[in-house]
Each structure stands twice: as structure tokens, then as C-alpha cells.
Amino acid sequence: MTAFRFPACTLPPEAEALRAEVRAFASAALRDVPEAVRARGWAAFDADFSRRLGERGWIGMTWPKRYGGREKSMLERYVVLEELLAAGAPVSAHWIADRQSGPLILRFGSEEQRRFFLPRIASGQCFFCIGMSEPDVGSDLASVRSRARPVDGGWRLSGSKIWTSNAHQAHYMIALVRTSGEHGMRHAGLSQVIVDLKAPGVSVRPIKNLVGEAHFNQVHFDDVTIPADRLVGAEGQGWDQVVAELAYERSGPERYLSAFRLCLELARRAERRPDDAALAEAVGRMVAELATLRRMSLSVAGLLQAGQNPAQEAALVKELGTTFEQAMPRIAHALSEDEVPPATVEGYLTLAAPSFSLRGGTREILRGIIARGLGLR
Amino acid sequence: MSLELLHAALRRFTVEHATPAVRDGAEAGAFPAALWQAAEDAGFTRPFASGGWAEAGAIVQAAGRDALPVPMAESIAASWLLEQVGIEPPPGLLTLGEGEIELARSEVTGNLWRVPWGGDASHVVAEAAGELVLIPCPNLPMVFESNLAGEPRVSLVLDRRPCTLGTDRIAPGTVRRLGAAMRALQMAGAMSAALELAVEYANTRVQFGKPIAKFQAIQQNLAAMAVEVAAASAAAEGALSAIGETGFEFWAAAAKSRCGDAAGQAAAQAHAVFGAIGFTHEHALHRLTRRLWSWRAEFGSERYWNRELGRAALARGADNLWPDLTLR
Ligand SMILES: Cc1cc2nc3c(=O)[nH]c(=O)nc-3n(C[C@H](O)[C@H](O)[C@H](O)COP(=O)(O)OP(=O)(O)OC[C@H]3O[C@@H](n4cnc5c(N)ncnc54)[C@H](O)[C@@H]3O)c2cc1C
Numbered sequence: 001m002t003a004f005r006f007p008a009c010t011l012p013p014e015a016e017a018l019r020a021e022v023r024a025f026a027s028a029a030l031r032d033v034p035e036a037v038r039a040r041g042w043a044a045f046d047a048d049f050s051r052r053l054g055e056r057g058w059i060g061m062t063w064p065k066r067y068g069g070r071e072k073s074m075l076e077r078y079v080v081l082e083e084l085l086a087a088g089a090p091v092s093a094h095w096i097a098d099r100q101s102g103p104l105i106l107r108f109g110s111e112e113q114r115r116f117f118l119p120r121i122a123s124g125q126c127f128f129c130i131g132m133s134e135p136d137v138g139s140d141l142a143s144v145r146s147r148a149r150p151v152d153g154g155w156r157l158s159g160s161k162i163w164t165s166n167a168h169q170a171h172y173m174i175a176l177v178r179t180s181g182e183h184g185m186r187h188a189g190l191s192q193v194i195v196d197l198k199a200p201g202v203s204v205r206p207i208k209n210l211v212g213e214a215h216f217n218q219v220h221f222d223d224v225t226i227p228a229d230r231l232v233g234a235e236g237q238g239w240d241q242v243v244a245e246l247a248y249e250r251s252g253p254e255r256y257l258s259a260f261r262l263c264l265e266l267a268r269r270a271e272r273r274p275d276d277a278a279l280a281e282a283v284g285r286m287v288a289e290l291a292t293l294r295r296m297s298l299s300v301a302g303l304l305q306a307g308q309n310p311a312q313e314a315a316l317v318k319e320l321g322t323t324f325e326q327a328m329p330r331i332a333h334a335l336s337e338d339e340v341p342p343a344t345v346e347g348y349l350t351l352a353a354p355s356f357s358l359r360g361g362t363r364e365i366l367r368g369i370i371a372r373g374l375g376l377r
Numbered sequence: 378m379s380l381e382l383l384h385a386a387l388r389r390f391t392v393e394h395a396t397p398a399v400r401d402g403a404e405a406g407a408f409p410a411a412l413w414q415a416a417e418d419a420g421f422t423r424p425f426a427s428g429g430w431a432e433a434g435a436i437v438q439a440a441g442r443d444a445l446p447v448p449m450a451e452s453i454a455a456s457w458l459l460e461q462v463g464i465e466p467p468p469g470l471l472t473l474g475e476g477e478i479e480l481a482r483s484e485v486t487g488n489l490w491r492v493p494w495g496g497d498a499s500h501v502v503a504e505a506a507g508e509l510v511l512i513p514c515p516n517l518p519m520v521f522e523s524n525l526a527g528e529p530r531v532s533l534v535l536d537r538r539p540c541t542l543g544t545d546r547i548a549p550g551t552v553r554r555l556g557a558a559m560r561a562l563q564m565a566g567a568m569s570a571a572l573e574l575a576v577e578y579a580n581t582r583v584q585f586g587k588p589i590a591k592f593q594a595i596q597q598n599l600a601a602m603a604v605e606v607a608a609a610s611a612a613a614e615g616a617l618s619a620i621g622e623t624g625f626e627f628w629a630a631a632a633k634s635r636c637g638d639a640a641g642q643a644a645a646q647a648h649a650v651f652g653a654i655g656f657t658h659e660h661a662l663h664r665l666t667r668r669l670w671s672w673r674a675e676f677g678s679e680r681y682w683n684r685e686l687g688r689a690a691l692a693r694g695a696d697n698l699w700p701d702l703t704l705r
Contacts, residue, residue, distance in 0.1 A: 004603065006611045008618055019703065086699045260699075267695035270687065281680060284687030285638075287698070288631035291705050292612045299611070320604050367600035368593075374576050374603055376590040 004313055004373065006295070009302030015079045022080050025056065026087035038088025039261040039345040042254050043215055043352070045169055046090035047127070053084075053091075054124025059098045061122075063106055068119030074305035078253065078298065085257040092166060092215075097121040100248045101128035101174050104192070108233035108241050113194070117172075130249075131161040131175030131195065131219065132242065139365050142186045142239060146177040146221060148193060154228040155179065155193065157201075157221045165359075167217040168206045173197055175221075176238050179231075190238035194230040195221070211351045243311075249360050251300050251314040256293040256321030258349075258356055259328040263290065265345045266332055279335055286331070289324050293317070312373040319366045322356040329353050378427070383435055390419060391443040400664065403446035404527035408497045413447050413470065422452045422470075425460065433457070434562055434617040441563030441672075442570040444664040446528065448472050448494040450559040455502040457620075458555060462509045462543025469499030473556050474512070474533065475676070480505035484537040485512060495531030496521060504552045511541040524671035526664070554629040556676035558616040561632035564640050564672050565613035567665045568606045571647040574662060575599060579650055595650060602646040609639035615705070624705055627689070634682040637673035644669045 029049065030038065037044065053059055058080045063069025084091050102121045105113050120126035137144050146159025157177060167173060173195045181189030197204065201224035206214035233241050263286055270279040296317045303310040329350040333340070340347045357363040371377050378386070394415045403409045416422050424433040433453050440449040448470065455471035472494050478487030485505055492501055498514045518534040576599060579590035589595050616632035619625040644666040648655050655662045673679065693701055 004607050006607060006614075008614060023700075082703070264695055264698060267690065267698050270691055271695050274691070277684065280687035280691060281683040282687070283690055284630075284683035284685065285634060285679070287686050287690050287702070288612070288634040288683065290702055291615070291627070291631050292608050292635050294702060294705070295615055296608070296611045316604055316607055319600075320608055323604075364597065367597045370600035370603055371596035374572075374599060376576060376579060376596045376599060 004316055004370075006299040006313060007302065008295070009075070009298045009305075011075055011079065011298070012073070015073070015076045018076050019079045019083055022058070022083040023087070026084055026089050030087055030089060033088070033090075035088075035261060035265070035345050036343050036348055037090075039348045040090070040092075040352075041085055041088050041258060041261070042091050042095050044090035045092040045166060045215075047093050047124075047169075049090050050094040050124040050127070052124070053094065054122060057122075058084075059094050059122050059124050060102050060118060063102065063118055063122065067106065067114050068122035074301050075298075078301040082253045082257065082294075082297075085254055086260050088261050093127050093169065094121070094124050095254075096130055096166065096170075097126065097128040099252060100130065100245050101172075103248050104174065104241065104245050105232060107244070108192075108237075110229065112229060113232065117194075126172070127166065127170040129164050129167045129170040129173045129197075131164055131167075131173040131177075133163045134160060135162050135218075139362055141176065141242065142190070143183070144176055144178060144190065145183060146175060148177045148179050148191070148226055150179070151225075154230070155226040157193065157195065157224040157226050159221050161219045161221075163207075163216045164204075164219050165216050167197065167204045167219050168214070170197060173219065174232065176242055179235050179238075181236075187239040189236055190242075191235050192232040192238045192241050193226050194232060195224065195226065196230075199224050201225070209355075211348065246361065247309065247311040247314055250318045250366075251304060251310065253294070253297045255318040255360070256290075256297060256324055258322075259325040259353070261345045262328045262332060262349045266328075266335070269335075276335075282331055282335055286328075293321055293324060296320070312369065315361070315366045315369040316373075318360065319357075319363060319370065322363070325356045326353045378432070380431065380435060383432055384439070386419065387421070387436065387439040387443070390415065390421070391439075391445065395443060395445055400444075400446055406529075408494075409446055412445070416445075416447060416449060421449055423456055423466070424453060425457060430457075430617060430620050434614075437559055437562045438566035438613075441566030441668070444526075444567065444570075444661075444668055448498070450563055451493050451556075454555045454559050455500075458502055458509055458547075458551065459511060459543070462545045462547060464509070464511055464541055464543050467500055467511070470494060470497055472498040472501050472514075473552055474501040474503035475553060475556070476503065476533075478503060478505045478510075478535055480508060480510065480540075480542075481537075483540060483542060485510055485535045485540050486537055487535055489533040489535065491522060491524075491530035492533055493531075494529050495519060495533050496529055501533065502552065504547065504549070507546045507549060509543050509547050509551070512538055513540075524675070526667035526671045528668075528671065548626075553676055554626065555620070557633035557682065558613075558620065558625075558629045560672045560676050561609075561613040561616050561629075561636040564636040564669055565606070565610045567669050567672075568609055568636075568639060568643040571643060571662065571665045571669075572599070572602055572606050574665075575602070575647045575650040582652075589650075598646050598649060602643050605639040605642045605646075609636040609643070612636060627686070627705060630677075630682040630686045630689075633677055634679045634686065637679040637682075640669040640673045 061072040148155035179191040201222040451472040456466035474489035476489035520532040612632040612635035616628040619628040
């Protein structure tokens with residue numbers, strides 16, 4: 001089989017009803033937020049905004065009610081995500097917990113972990129970060145070196161993580177670490193643990209990125225105590241869990257909407273210059289791509305709702321989506337004779353675009369996954 | 378017939394009837410009458426007798442996938458359009474025409490440019506003054522040309538030619554839009570076939586002691602091609618499922634634009650994988666890629682449709698960009 005399938009997905013009426021509510025909320029909440037700030041979208045951290053979303057039941061909304069969720073469908077969740085992203089809402093604080101840490105705990109965590117963490121996440125008051133990458137470990141994730149040694153009552157963790165988005169503002173990290181076996185044993189002996197970032201021995205150092213902002217961090221673990229009940233899932237099963245987690249990470253509409261405020265900006269420019277045929281043409285091409293991407297992204301949500309595991313399709317949509325997001329600043333530049341000041345939508349996205357095809361797995365790694373799906377490896 | 382059975386029947390049909398000799402003959406200018414007859418007998422040219430656009434779309438996509446040298450897409454689209462305006466589709470080969478024609482008292486005058494199989498069709502369906510018109514083709518003055526794939530494209534000269542009018546008027550651009558949707562589906566089919574061939578070839582061609590599929594450069598290029606093919610297929614299915622609905626105006630344009638873009642990239646990527654053998658007449662790849670290069674320019678190029686989409690979006694205003702997208 002060489003072609004990937006993206007079955008059409010139609011949103012049910014309850015999802016469309018929810019859309020109106022989310023759109024009205026976002027529009028009111030963001031009324032005075034400048035465009036250049038909205039352009040940051042899911043890189044903008046606003047704990048208060050996350051708490052307000054939690055109050056409305058828009059975080060962890062597919063989870064069981066007994067864990068603070070609302071038992072909504074994946075498609076209703078999809079509508080909430082796409083409306084917030086398109087509006088440029090500052091969703092970074094809770095994004096990772098809602099998208100991957102929470103689902104991971106729900107699927108692999110203990111009953112006690114679910115009861116403790118999930119309601120806190122869903123109320124928008126407990127934020128997570130992802131501890132996968134390390135200074136020597138990027139794409140080759142299976143070679144992590146951070147190590148948790150068994151001790152009475154739990155583990156002692158040493159090592160370091162890097163590029164950890166929001167570690168300086170989050171409450172917990174889910175870290176992929178070695179708990180048994182030797183370095184070089186690849187997938188065996190890895191586990192996921194929940195690290196309390198306030199615990200003694202944890203130090204977090206923000207790293208300024210090329211935009212000039214500090215979103216990601218280096219995190220050191222110096223003999224940090226990890227209680228036994230903070231191991232997620234079974235010891236040694238961390239690799240399979242991480243693979244499942246990455247599928248959550250790659251499946252959402254954030255992978256094509258990061259540059260949406262620039263799409264809007266381009267349309268506004270074209271509106272101001274109705275005689276510029278090249279601009280109108282670029283807007284047309286952009287609209288065709290957005291509609292195609294949305295159709296595919298929604299299809300992935302539909303597959304998730306149907307209980308399937310669309311890891312291949314999610315990788316493919318992420319690759320197409322980030323290619324589009326990265327093209328947007330180039331297209332805007334090609335159609336303009338003006339300089340680009342830094343504090344603008346175009347300025348910000350020009351600077352931020354290189355990261356789009358790195359975070360969540362690089363372009364080359366995703367193409368490798370697609371090639372596997374094609375039967376080439 | 379279920380869709381699965383239909384797919385299987387289409388596969389068998391191609392193997393049985395579209396032999397290399399038939400294909401070469403068609404390109405040399407001999408209409409493949411036996412192939413067409415077999416298609417008619419199988420019901421592939423008039424699918425609405427027993428099904429809807431799901432079946433018709435599968436046939437059109439397969440016609441693209443198998444590079445069939447007959448106008449199945451045109452006949453299907455023409456017969457559907459005729460039914461929409463209350464004209465009983467006549468038997469025989471139907472095609473779609475675009476050009477500049479005037480209508481006066483059930484007679485048309487003007488030119489239809491580069492009509493697919495215009496020399497072999499019994500009738501051409503075209504648009505004149507907001508009406509759909511059915512024009513008999515035989516014995517018209519004609520100029521014979523072809524596209525890059527060797528498919529006949531025949532210009533027709535009309536001088537007070539009697540035609541049949543429907544009971545209902547049509548929206549301007551109806552023929553072009555449906556033609557664009559057909560080409561989008563055919564391109565999606567042809568690209569999927571090219572990808573399938575390329576993957577199969579990469580897994581069998583050995584260089585430096587291993588199948589070239591094991592080289593990362595090949596894997597990366599084919600993955601990039603698969604992304605384009607998937608996007609094209611999704612857009613084409615968007616158009617297919619919108620036929621007859623309000624969203625069709627948008628999706629026909631978006632699909633033609635997106636598939637046209639993908640066609641150029643996918644054709645280039647496929648050829649790169651095949652090396653010199655793919656550059657020969659003997660190899661089947663060119664039957665797909667030459668069609669891709671032709672079809673992306675027919676019934677409106679990417680540029681044409683992007684401008685249409687852009688104008689429509691801007692007429693709605695930037696503030697409606699997102700709300701409109703969520704209605705698609
Ligand atoms: C903004 C941002 C936020 C991030 N947030 C987080 C976070 O919160 N948590 C976290 O754990 N990580 C995070 N990351 C890290 C991210 O996951 C890594 O950058 C990514 O996995 C790649 O690792 P690397 O940067 O070490 O590059 P490398 O793996 O060293 O790759 C460098 C280059 O080599 C290529 N390459 C590597 N291996 C192969 C191969 N097998 N085949 C072909 N090419 C290959 C890559 O594609 C790339 O082009 C973030 C990164 C960014 C940019």
C-alpha cells in the first residue's frame with residue numbers, strides 16, 4: 001500500500017455549536033491583544049488565560065468526568081483547538097499537558113496518578129513540560145543518558161534535559177530516562193517519570209532563542225528523589241509510551257496554524273491593494289492550501305475519534321503543515337518591497353519559522369516515518 | 378455494484394483492454410473504438426444510471442490512474458450536466474467544450490478551443506449565454522491538435538449550428554468548474570499510480586549492492602512525493618464530495634490548484650527515482666507524467682484558479698478568511 005488514506009470527517013452539530021461559543025470567548029478575551037503578540041499563538045504563555053479555559057471545560061475535555069474531564073469527543077476538542085489557534089490565543093501554558101502529558105497519564109498512569117494530576121490539568125492550574133531531548137540526544141531519542149537508579153521507595157535521578165519548552169514555568173516534567181540496563185541498549189530499560197520541578201536537585205536554566213525570547217531551557221537533575229509512585233506505566237516500557245505520546249504530539253491543528261496570523265496579514269495587505277493580481281493569486285493559493293490542510297487534519301481527528309492510531313497520517317500532515325507554515329514568511333517577503341520590523345507578525349514568524357520543522361521531530365525524521373509507511377524501510 | 382467491486386472491475390478492465398498497442402495506436406491518432414465500446418458496455422461512461430458521484434468519481438480517478446486514452450471523465454461530466462438542466466444525455470461519446478460562442482434561436486456560432494476528443498465525439502456540451510447547450514459534433518469544421526500526452530484536443534468551428542437547450546439556466550463557469558474537478562481527480566489518480574510504480578521500482582532496482590529504496594535520499598524524496606500525493610488526493614476528494622453542493626465553487630478551484638501544484642512536483646520526483654529507464658517511450662511512467670503536465674493546464678491552470686480563489690476570498694474580506702474556512 002503506497003497511498004495514505006484521509007477519510008472525510010464531518011463535524012457533528014454539537015461541535016459546530018461549541019465553535020460559536022469558543023469563537024466568541026476568544027474574540028472577547030483577545031480584543032486588546034496586538035497582532036504581533038497573537039502571532040506567537042501556542043508559544044505564548046498566559047497562566048491566567050489557561051485557568052479561564054479550564055473553568056470553561058476546554059482543557060482535558062475528552063477525559064472521563066471522574067478525572068475532571070467533560071467526556072467530549074475528539075471532534076469537539078478539535079474545534080476548540082482550531083478556534084483558539086486561529087484566534088492567536090496564548091495557549092502555551094496548558095498546551096503540552098492537554099495534548100500529551102494528560103493523555104499519557106490517562107492511558108498508562110496509575111489510578112492514583114490519574115486522580116491527582118488530571119483534575120489539576122483540566123482546571124488549567126497544573127502545567128507540564130516534555131523531557132525527551134538531551135545535550136547529546138536529539139533525533140536519536142533512544143540513546144538518552146539521564147538515569148534513575150532504584151533506591152528504597154523510588155528512584156534517584158541524575159542527568160540533564162535540554163530544549164525543554166516551558167520548564168521554567170511548568171510544575172512537572174515527564175522525562176524519558178534510563179531505569180535499567182546500560183547505555184546503548186536502545187529501547188530496553190527506558191521509563192517515563194514525572195519530575196516535580198520544585199524538587200531539591202532540579203535546576204532550570206532558560207535558554208534565549210534567536211527571536212530573543214526564553215521559552216526553552218536546560219534542566220539539570222542532581223540526584224533528584226523520584227518517589228516510586230511517580231513512574232508512569234511499567235518500568236522499562238518508556239519507549240513504547242514515548243512513541244504513543246509522539247503520535248498525540250503530531251496530530252493536532254497546531255501543525256499548520258502556527259503562521260495563521262501571517263495568512264490573515266497577507267489577506268489584509270491584498271485587501272488594501274485590490275489591483276495587485278500577484279497578491280490576490282498568493283491569497284488564493286494560500287486558501288487552497290489551508291483548506292486542504294484543514295481537511296487532512298480534521299481527518300486525523302476523525303481517525304482518533306474512531307479509536308484508530310493514525311501515527312503515519314499525523315506525521316504526514318505535520319510535514320505538509322510545517323512546510324506551509326515555513327513557506328508563509330517567504331511568500332510574504334516575495335510579495336513585498338518593505339523592510340520587516342521585528343515587532344510585527346511577519347517579523348516574528350520570519351524568525352520563528354525554522355523551529356517549526358524541528359520541534360516534535362525534524363522534517364527528515366518525519367519523512368523517514370512516511371518512508372516506512374510506504375514500505376521503503 | 379459496491380465500490381470495492383467497482384475498483385476491482387476497473388482494474389480488470391484496464392489490464393484486459395488498455396494494452397500497450399491500444400495506447401500507442403490512440404496516440405498515433407486511431408481512436409481506440411474497442412476500448413471505448415468496452416467502457417460503455419461496462420457502464421463506465423454513464424455511471425449515474427446505477428450510482429452517484431462516489432461511483433463516478435472512482436471511475437474518473439481510475440481513468441487517471443490507468444492513463445486510459447479515452448474521455449471517460451468528459452463523458453461522465455457531460456452526461457451529469459445535461460441531466461441537471463433536463464436534457465436526456467444522448468448515447469455515444471460526449472465531451473466538454475470551452476470557447477467563445479454565441480447563442481441565437483437555438484443555434485450557436487463561434488469557436489470551441491481544444492475540445493478533448495472533439496473529432497470523435499457525438500456531441501459536445503458547452504456553455505453559451507448562461508445556458509448549457511448540447512451540440513452535435515460530426516461534420517463540423519475542425520482543427521486537430523493534441524496535448525503533451527498525445528490526447529486529441531480538437532478545435533471546433535460553429536456557424537449557426539443547431540443545438541439543444543436545457544430547461545434551466547446555469548451559473549457562469551459551470552463547465553469549467555466541473556472540468557477542473559474531473560482533471561483534479563484524474564491527476565490524483567495518476568499521481569498515486571506514479572508513486573506506486575516508483576516505490577515498487579525503488580524496492581527492486583539494485584545499485585551499490587542494495588535496493589535503491591535503502592538509500593536515505595530516495596526515501597526522503599519519495600516521502601516528499603507521498604505528501605504531495607496525499608494533499609492532492611484530499612483536495613480532489615474535497616471537490617468530488619462537493620459536486621452539486623454550495624461548496625463546489627470553492628473546492629473545484631482549490632482542488633485544481635492544489636493538484637496542479639502537486640502534479641509538477643510528483644512527476645519530477647517520480648522521474649528522478651526511475652533514472653534513464655523512466656525517460657524511455659517503452660516505460661509506462663510517461664503515460665502518467667505527460668498527462669499530469671497536460672492536465673494541470675487544462676480547465677484553468679493553477680494561476681487561473683488561484684486568482685479566482687483569491688478574488689473570491691478578498692471579496693468576502695480578510696475577516697471572513699477563518700470563518701469561511703471552517704464552513705468548507
Ligand atoms: C522551539 C523548540 C522547542 C522544543 N521543545 C522541546 C521540548 O519541550 N522537549 C524536548 O524534549 N525537546 C524539545 N525540542 C527539541 C526537538 O525535539 C529537537 O530539536 C529535535 O528532536 C531534533 O533534535 P536536535 O535538535 O538535537 O537535532 P539532531 O537530531 O542533531 O539533528 C540535526 C539534523 O540532522 C538530521 N538527522 C538526525 N538524525 C537523522 C537521521 N537518522 N536521518 C536523517 N537525518 C537525521 C536532523 O533531521 C536535522 O536536520 C524543541 C526544539 C525546538 C526548536
